[in-house]
Amino acid sequence: MKKLSGKIAVVTGGSRGIGAAVAKGLGKEGATVIINYNHSQKEAETIVDEIKAMGSLAVALQADISDAEATKVFIEKALADFGKIDILVNNAGITRDKTFKKMSFEEWHKVIDTNLSSVFNTCKIALPSMLEQKYGRIINISSVIGQAGGFGQTNYAAAKAGLVGFSKSLALETAKGGVTVNCICPGYIATEMVKAMPENVREAIIAMVPMKKLGEPDEIAKGVVFICESEYMTGQCLNLNGGLYML
Ligand code: NAP
Numbered sequence: 043m044k045k046l047s048g049k050i051a052v053v054t055g056g057s058r059g060i061g062a063a064v065a066k067g068l069g070k071e072g073a074t075v076i077i078n079y080n081h082s083q084k085e086a087e088t089i090v091d092e093i094k095a096m097g098s099l100a101v102a103l104q105a106d107i108s109d110a111e112a113t114k115v116f117i118e119k120a121l122a123d124f125g126k127i128d129i130l131v132n133n134a135g136i137t138r139d140k141t142f143k144k145m146s147f148e149e150w151h152k153v154i155d156t157n158l159s160s161v162f163n164t165c166k167i168a169l170p171s172m173l174e175q176k177y178g179r180i181i182n183i184s185s186v187i188g189q190a191g192g193f194g195q196t197n198y199a200a201a202k203a204g205l206v207g208f209s210k211s212l213a214l215e216t217a218k219g220g221v222t223v224n225c226i227c228p229g230y231i232a233t234e235m236v237k238a239m240p241e242n243v244r245e246a247i248i249a250m251v252p253m254k255k256l257g258e259p260d261e262i263a264k265g266v267v268f269i270c271e272s273e274y275m276t277g278q279c280l281n282l283n284g285g286l287y288m289l
Contacts, residue, residue, distance in 0.1 A: 054132050054133050057082035062089045121167075130178070132164055137197055149197060158208070183226055213276040226284065251284040257282060
């Protein structure tokens with residue numbers, strides 16, 4: 043019997059990077075995985091095939107989770123097709139980095155809608171069924187930037203810090219109902235989001251990290267599985283950052 047056999051998991055932004063590693067990590071432990079994507083259908087279908095090859099069920103469902111109505115349709119379809127959601131990993135996220143002086147209202151709202159309001163959108167529809175079944179694991183992928191701030195990242199840092207406050211507050215409201223709500227705060231992880239940085243910026247970041255390397259997406263997947271298994275952890279941030287920021 044695998045650790046997460048019988049569990050139904052939703053991973054937003056599961057087509058690439060950290061989300062794809064998390065989806066595979068959950069599938070490896072026996073969960074059925076519903077992989078949400080926005081644009082990367084082919085990549086999402088590849089992850090579905092990889093999970094099926096491990097012997098678990100997986101499907102890919104398109105939805106722009108910054109859109110409340112599209113998210114409602116997506117989560118309701120997941121509930122209708124699979125009967126329940128046990129694990130919700132709110133991973134989808136974007137950056138639109140600019141110094142505050144240059145940042146447009148559009149860049150502010152796009153990041154807040156995608157990285158923060160999306161989590162309200164998914165939880166709003168998924169939580170009632172979790173409370174009804176008296177079991178749920180909500181895991182929000184925040185960032186070290188939400189804790190330490192980031193130059194040119196007022197939008198991103200506000201959204202990621204917002205996730206921490208959101209998670210602690212929702213954890214208080216659901217603690218008696220069998221639903222835990224936690225964050226993971228990754229440091230710099232080797233995905234397209236970080237690979238897209240200019241090489242000199244990436245090298246400077248690596249030099250700042252006490253472990254002198256980027257993290258691997260699998261590390262975040264291991265953290266997600268740990269939180270899924272934990273019975274007594276709620277309202278917490280799991281910091282996976284190579285020592286970059288110590289609380
Ligand atoms: P990534 O490689 O750029 O992948 C982003 C994922 O989010 C993709 O699967 C993308 O789907 C999805 N996505 C974006 N907008 C979406 C939307 N509106 N609706 C649905 N899906 C959407 O990013 P990553 O590095 O894996 O980051 C994943 C999460 O970890 C993000 O929340 C990020 O902020 C956080 N994080 C990353 C790092 C890092 O160093 N990489 C550090 C700390 C925190 P499509 O391709 O299908 O559009």
